[in-house]
Amino acid sequence: MTSFIQKRALTSLISLVGLVVLVFFLSRLTGDPAALFLPIDATDAMREQFREIHGLNDPLLVQFWHYIVDLAHLNFGESIRKARPAIDVVLEGFLWTFQLAVITMVLVTGAAVVVGSLAAFKAGGFFDRFASFVSLIGASAPDFWIAIVGIVVFAVSLGWVPTSGTGTPLHWILPIAVLFIRPFGLIVQVVRGSMITALSSAYVKTARAKGVRTRPIIFVHALRNALLPVITVIGDQAAALLNGAVVVETIFGFPGVGKLMIDSILQRDFNVVLAAIMVTALAIFIMNLLIDLAYSLLDPRIRN
Incomplete structure (x- = not known):
């Protein structure tokens, strides 16, 4: 029974990791959050500051690495929209x-x-x-x-x-x-x-x-x-x-x-x-x- 549970848990973990990788990169294809959360007349400096605060200025692979490191510490990041922990x-x-x-x-x-x-x-x-x-x-x-x-x-x-x-x-x-x-x-x-x-x-x-x-x-x-x-x-x-x-x-x-x-x-x-x-x-x-x-x-x- 123990080996049966281990096999099923390992299969689920592999699927979960694959899902995280897929969703992370696909979600970034939807566009720049700064275009939605900042006013139309926002300056380039304001957009740059917004991206810097939310870690969106780094290359995509660097963003992914930071996310994985945070995830390993059970930190799911903060909601941009609600300014609260995303997991909450x-x-x-x-x-x-x-x-x-x-x-x-x-x-x-x-x-x-x-x-x-x-x-x-x-x-x-x-x-x-x-x-x-x-x-x-x-x-x-x-x-x-x-x-x-x-x-x-x-x-x-x-x-x-x-x-x-x-x-x-x-x-x-x-x-x-x-x-x-x-x-x-x-x-x-x-x-x-x-x-x-x-x-x-x-x-x-x-x-x-x-x-x-x-x-x-x-x-x-x-x-x-x-x-x-x-x-x-x-x-x-x-x-x-x-x-x-x-x-x-x-x-x-x-x-x-x-x-x-x-x-x-x-x-x-x-x-x-x-x-x-x-x-x-x-x-x-x-x-x-x-x-x-x-x-x-x-x-x-x-x-x-």
Whole structure:
């Protein structure tokens, strides 16, 4: 088990280093921050002083070396826009995204497991066909389109929920609903397929022959043995929520790390961009490691 964890951690570390190098150099291609943060009539001397203060006058490789040295001391630099440590700004946004992702995945997992299991129990029936139809639409629909339609219908036309913000529980309904749809559709399909296989196995047929009730057959005997592929997909979708909430957060004005990342790219706040991507990537790597550990515990054959 120790060697298994070490292999996964080393793979994640290599990926993280590559991501840092790539993002550092690509972010510099967006332009000069001095052109955004200084007035139009700023003199060359003012621009030069601004770049000197923020370490932007050095050659690109020298800037990268300084950044790596600071990073080794857990110094992520300062936000140009907010004049605060970049990591503090990012962690504030990440907390919002983390809450949104956790609430969404708890709801998605519970609903998808129940719907997928019931659909598999009577495969080919009306509920199965209806659940498959809805889940396929959900898995295929683009998030930005659902978000815009949701705002137009439920916020503007009906006035049931606010269009943006986080002030009350009503502000969370649309973002959660939009993020709910795609993973729900995908997980329902995986649960259904895995449960159909489990329900056709010998131990389930034996349980039915012994007169075991329907609910224990579905949610105890069959589901327990169908969890392996389901756990993997749930983990992948949870990681995708952390990584892919950018569009939804931007549309709804949700103050998460996704919106922060977009704003920082547009405003050339390089340190915040790098810190946001690194924190998100690290969270995803940790989540993937936990998924691998859970997978290896359920199936010891993959540990080697």
